[in-house]
Amino acid sequence: xxxxxxLWEVFIRPRNGLxxxxxxxxxxxDEVMALQAARDVYTRRGEGNSIWVVxxxxxxxxxxxxxxENFEPTGDKIYRHPTFYEIPEEVGHM
Amino acid sequence: MYSQGLIGSDTSSEETPExxxxxxxxxxxxxxxxxxxxxxxxxxxxxxxxxxxHAHSEIVGMLPEGNWITRAPTLRRKAALLAKVQDxxxxxxxxxxxxxxxxxxxxxxxxxxxxxxxxxxxxxxxxTLSWADMGTIGWLVDGAAIMNQIPLCRCSFGPYxxxxxxxxxxxxxxxxxxxxIVMKLAQGTPAQREMAQDSLNRWWWPSIMMFGPxxxxxxxxxxxxxxxxxxxxxxxxxxxxxxxxxxxAEYLGLTLPDPDLKWNEDKGGYDHGKIDWDEFWAxxxxxxxxxxxxxxxxxxxxxxxxxxxEAALAHxxxxxxRKVAAE
Numbered sequence: 001x002x003x004x005x006x007l008w009e010v011f012i013r014p015r016n017g018l019x020x021x022x023x024x025x026x027x028x029x030d031e032v033m034a035l036q037a038a039r040d041v042y043t044r045r046g047e048g049n050s051i052w053v054v055x056x057x058x059x060x061x062x063x064x065x066x067x068x069e070n071f072e073p074t075g076d077k078i079y080r081h082p083t084f085y086e087i088p089e090e091v092g093h094m
Numbered sequence: 095m096y097s098q099g100l101i102g103s104d105t106s107s108e109e110t111p112e113x114x115x116x117x118x119x120x121x122x123x124x125x126x127x128x129x130x131x132x133x134x135x136x137x138x139x140x141x142x143x144x145x146x147x148h149a150h151s152e153i154v155g156m157l158p159e160g161n162w163i164t165r166a167p168t169l170r171r172k173a174a175l176l177a178k179v180q181d182x183x184x185x186x187x188x189x190x191x192x193x194x195x196x197x198x199x200x201x202x203x204x205x206x207x208x209x210x211x212x213x214x215x216x217x218x219x220x221x222t223l224s225w226a227d228m229g230t231i232g233w234l235v236d237g238a239a240i241m242n243q244i245p246l247c248r249c250s251f252g253p254y255x256x257x258x259x260x261x262x263x264x265x266x267x268x269x270x271x272x273x274x275i276v277m278k279l280a281q282g283t284p285a286q287r288e289m290a291q292d293s294l295n296r297w298w299w300p301s302i303m304m305f306g307p308x309x310x311x312x313x314x315x316x317x318x319x320x321x322x323x324x325x326x327x328x329x330x331x332x333x334x335x336x337x338x339x340x341x342x343a344e345y346l347g348l349t350l351p352d353p354d355l356k357w358n359e360d361k362g363g364y365d366h367g368k369i370d371w372d373e374f375w376a377x378x379x380x381x382x383x384x385x386x387x388x389x390x391x392x393x394x395x396x397x398x399x400x401x402x403x404e405a406a407l408a409h410x411x412x413x414x415x416r417k418v419a420a421e
Contacts, residue, residue, distance in 0.1 A: 004201060005407065007194070024257070025191045027200055029403075030410035041184045044177075045264070064130045 007056040008034040010041075012048035020052050028053075098215055098306050098378065099144035099151075100324065105317040107134035121322050126252040129195035137321055141251050142198050144323065149189035150207045150214035154388050156182045158222040159231060167225060174271045175228060181268065185261045192253040208393050216374065217304050219382025226279055226293035232272015234294075234301040234339065240265050241335045242305070245325035273342065280346040294343070295351045302366070303374045305332040311371075337363045 005027040011020035023042050028034035034053040043051070062070060078084050087094050107114060114134055120127070127133055156179050163179065166172035190200050206212035217235055222228070243265065246258040279290035306312060306328040318324045326334075336355075343350050354367030376382070 004199070005403065024188055024260075025194070026187060029406040030413060033406060033410075040180075041187055044181070044184065061130070064128070064132075 005029055008038070008053045009056050009059060010034075010038040011052040011054070012038075012042060013050040014048045016049065020050065023047070025056060098213070098304070099147035100140065100306070100312075100315070100318055103140045103143055103318070105136040105140055105321075107136035109134050118320065121250050121320070124250075124322075126255065127250050128252045136317070137323075138196055140318060140321075140323060141254065142193055142196050145189055145193040145196075145254055146198065146203050146206070147213050147215075149186045149193060149203065150212055151218065152182050152186035152189060153207070154214045154218045154392065156186075157388055157391055158218055158220070158384070159228060161222050162225060162228050165225065166228075171228075171275070178232070178268050178271065181264050185264070188257040188260055189254075192251075192257045195253045204396065208389065208396055210380070210389055213378065214388075215304060216377040216382060217300050218388060219377050219380075219385045220296070220300050221384050223296070224289055224293060226276065226289040227297070229272050229275030229277075229279065229290070230293040230297045232268050232270075233276050233342070234272075234297050235304070236265055236268040236272060237339065238301050238304045238335050240269060241331050241338075245331075248322075248325060250322040276348075277346060280348055290346070291348055294348050298351050299370065299373075300377075302332055302336065303369060303377075305329075305335065307371065307374070308369075333363050336366055340364055 006029070007025055008028055008031075009025050010023050012023050013020045026034065026037050026041060028037050031053060035051060038051050038053055074080070109117075113132070117132070117134055117137070127137075159175060159179050159182075163172060163175055166175050190203060193203060194200060203212065207214070217238075222231070240262065243258050243262050247255055247262055249255045249258065276290050276294075279286040309315065309327045309329045312328055315324070315327060319327070340350065340355070352367045354365065356365055357363075358365045377385075
């Protein structure tokens with residue numbers, strides 16, 4: 001039996017209509033206890049109405065060393081933004 | 095309290111000057127550092143130590159107040175104290191999680207605390223002798239913690255800063271409920287007044303010691319300021335705390351136990367008397383009146399809870415095995 005209690009990431013939806021947002025993490029032996037602990041630790045003051053818990057090991061993250069090649073090219077692609085295109089005033093709001 | 099986490103911190107790093115300069119440039123641009131980003135080893139080590147000690151302080155800090163839960167004078171007070179102690183447990187958890195993002199495990203940190211290798215804030219090695227201490231701790235100890243923690247919300251390390259924002263939101267309730275307790279006593283019978291004054295007499299000096307040694311005596315402070323782990327010096331924070339607290343004590347008609355405390359028009363703040371640093375260092379090194387009890391109580395809680403942890407793990411494994419068998 002391994003002695004390390006698994007780590008879980010906690011996501012909370014503040015209210016209906018909003019997405020679940022990462023709020024922190026905690027250790028718990030299974031998903032039932034993870035949910036109970038998340039409720040006790042992260043929702044003591046009306047922080048939300050729905051909780052997701054996800055085993056931390058299940059998350060695949062992008063490599064920070066590749067951040068430049070992943071995300072910098074978008075900076076050059078200004079034609080992806082509406083302001084790149086010139087529409088005459090008289091056409092009105094578009 | 096938590097500037098004490100930097101006492102004796104080793105900020106030396108092995109990286110190249112180019113690496114360190116590039117890192118400093120990011121810090122100067124107020125870019126947050128996230129767990130997987132490259133960072134100097136000294137930065138990582140300093141944060142693991144500070145966040146770990148901060149977490150331990152929250153957990154050990156539950157003990158002096160837990161001492162009075164069953165003896166709270168009314169149900170209202172008991173509910174508030176229970177909620178506060180529960181908050182402290184939560185704060186410990188946020189902080190352990192933030193430290194874990196740097197590669198240290200919860201288990202390692204727990205072991206360090208239980209084996210007496212990790213420190214926690216000196217303030218929790220003082221005893222809580224009367225109900226008035228519940229008020230004074232909320233007012234002064236949580237008040238001093240807020241002074242320290244608000245700038246930590248802008249700490250350069252993202253997970254620590256985020257944990258601090260959450261903590262600070264909750265801390266204000268702690269201070270207000272404490273001040274209310276002291277206020278009730280201060281406006282009560284002569285005996286209650288006396289109890290409030292006695293408590294203030296005992297907690298004032300330890301509270302202002304929470305900010306750590308004078309700037310002139312604190313090593314490594316410059317590096318931690320440069321890395322924006324810390325935003326204000328110990329003396330700056332202590333001054334802010336004293337300036338905020340003096341009028342609060344005056345309102346209560348209580349006397350702060352420092353005959354040299356007086357308004358200094360030129361600096362626009364209060365001057366205070368000499369702090370007993372021998373006492374401070376003795377308590378930091380583990381000679382505080384309650385130091386042995388605190389670690390003994392934490393060990394007992396850990397050992398008494400062992401069967402719960404084992405049962406929960408065994409149950410989880412059994413459920414998992416059943417799930418696999420059913421597939």
